Amino acid sequence: MQETNPHETLRGVFAAALTPMDGDLNVDNKAFAAHCRRLLEAGCHGLGIFGTTGEANSLSAKERAAALEALVEAGIPGERLLPGTGSCALTEAVWLTRNALEAGAAGVLVLPPFYYKGVGDEGLYRFFAELVERVGDERLRLYLYHFPQMTGGVGIGVPLVGRLVESYPEAVRGIKDSEGSWPRIERLCRELPGFGVFAGTERFLLDTLRAGGAGCISATANVTVRLARRVYDLHAAGEAGEAAAAQRRLTGLRDALEAYPAIPALKSLMRSLTGEESWRNLRPPLTNLSGESEERLLEEARSLRLAEYAP
Secondary structure, three states, rough: OOOOOOOOOOOEEEEEOOOOEOOOEEOOOHHHHHHHHHHHHHHHOOEEEEOOOOHHHHHOHHHHHHHHHHHHHHOOOHHHOOOOOOOOOOHHHHHHHHHHHHOOOOOEEEEEOOOOOOOOHHHHHHHHHHHHHHOOOOOOOEEEEOOOOOOOOOOHHHHHHHHHHHHOOEEEEEEEEEEOOOHHHHHHHOOOOOEEEEOOOHHHHHHHHHHHOOEEEOOOOHHHHHHHHHHHHHHHHHHHHHHHHHHHHHHHHHHHHHOHHHHHHHHHHHHHHHHOHHHHHOOOOOOOHHHHHHHHHHHHHHHHHHHHHOO
C-alpha cells in the first residue's frame, strides 16, 4: 500500500482480519501478528482489525488496545491498519480512537451506537460529531461502518453520511458498507465523489472500483486475498476483460462461503490451511461448526481450489 497521506483516502483490498485466540480465549498476539503478516504478504493493501469478523464486540476496550499495541510492536505497520473503535459508550469510542491514532493507524472504523433503537439521524449525527470533536486530532481519518444486519437495524443513511462529510470533510473520509445493497453503494460513489467507499464484500469489488469507490473490506478476504488483489490490479491496469473474469471467479468463492456462519467457517478454513489447532478457539457465544458442516465446507473448499487464493 502507498504511504499514508493525510490528504488521501485509503484504497484497495482490505481483509477484515480474524482474531486468533489462545486456549484461555485471550487474544493470541503472536498468532495474530503472524496472520496479519501473511495477509499483507499475500496482497492485502491493509487490514481491518477488531471488526465483526475480528470478534471485536466480544473483546473489551483494553483488550483491543493491548492487541493493537502488540501488533505494532511485532512489526505490523500501523499505517496499514484500520482498527474498529466503535462502542455504544461515546467515551469508550473516543478512548479507543485516540489509542489507535497513537499507534499510528491509517484510520479508524466506527460502528454507530447500536443499543438504542429509533434514535434517528440526529442522534447518530451527534454521536459521530461528538467523537470527532472530543478526539480533536487532525490525524483522525474516520471510516463509518454501516452494517444494519448486525446492529439491530441501526444504520447510517446516505443523507447522514453526506451531512457528516460536509461538517467534517478532513476527518470523515470513507465508509465500509456491509448492507449488501449494490444500489446503495453505487449511490454513495455517485453522490460523494472522492469519498472512500468500501464494499463489505468482494462480490462488489470490481463494480465499486468502476464506480469510483475505494475497494473492499471483507471477511472472506482472509482466504480469498490473492484473487481479490488480482481483480484490483487488473482493473488498475485497464484489463477490463481479465478483471471481469477474475471477479466472476471471486464472486463464486464468496457465494460458496456465505452458505456457512462466517467466523466459525473462516477459522475452520484457517485451521485446515495452516494446521494450527488454535484456530478452533472462539469466544462464546460463537461456536464451531458441527462435524458434518465442517466436513462439507472443507470438501467444498478443496473443490474450489481455495488454497490457491489464501495467504
